[in-house]
Amino acid sequence: DADVTQTPRNRITKTGKRIMLECSQTKGHDRMYWYRQDPGLGLRLIYYSFDVKDINKGEISDGYSVSRQAQAKFSLSLESAIPNQTALYFCATTASGRLDEQFFGPGTRLTVL
């Protein structure tokens, strides 16, 4: 089984809808991250969490919110989706004692019509 899983893997939705992307990890890591990838722009950090009670905004947090329900779960929400949020979204995890290793989920392809 994969160490970092994301659901759904693909999603098509309409403008204005609320969407939640979920991430779960079995690695026991305390640090979790959400990125979005756009063609030609690489990966950009949306939010990150160093433990259940620690949530931080990243480079492009506007229009997004997150919830760290447990050490193993970190969800990303789009309260009212808009077309320019169409992108590939990645969750990643890191152990605080091993900051040189970041493990990525398989990605969620989100299309907002």
Add this chain to the structure above:
Amino acid sequence: AQTVTQSQPEMSVQEAETVTLSCTYDTSENNYYLFWYKQPPSRQMILVIRQEAYKQQNATENRFSVNFQKAAKSFSLKISDSQLGDTAMYFCAFMNRDDKIIFGKGTRLHILP
């Protein structure tokens, strides 16, 4: 602001040749990590190689090696004996002391048969 620049949006080489992907970064920090990630068409993010800034010796992983020039803030990736399976998008990345990773915009590499 810390930045990562990959000056080659796209490259093509013949199978079995050696190819070098360029990366430069900007930081005032002295201790940090640098990474190269591979993203094949499956879109999974795969760590290829990492370098700790305080280590002068260049990292090597089988056919992959880096040329790390700390003073010049340069971190290039060399792929020797390139294979068709090396076809992918390659991202250079930098981890800062806030434990966030900053990605370059990527280089799309095509290995031609």
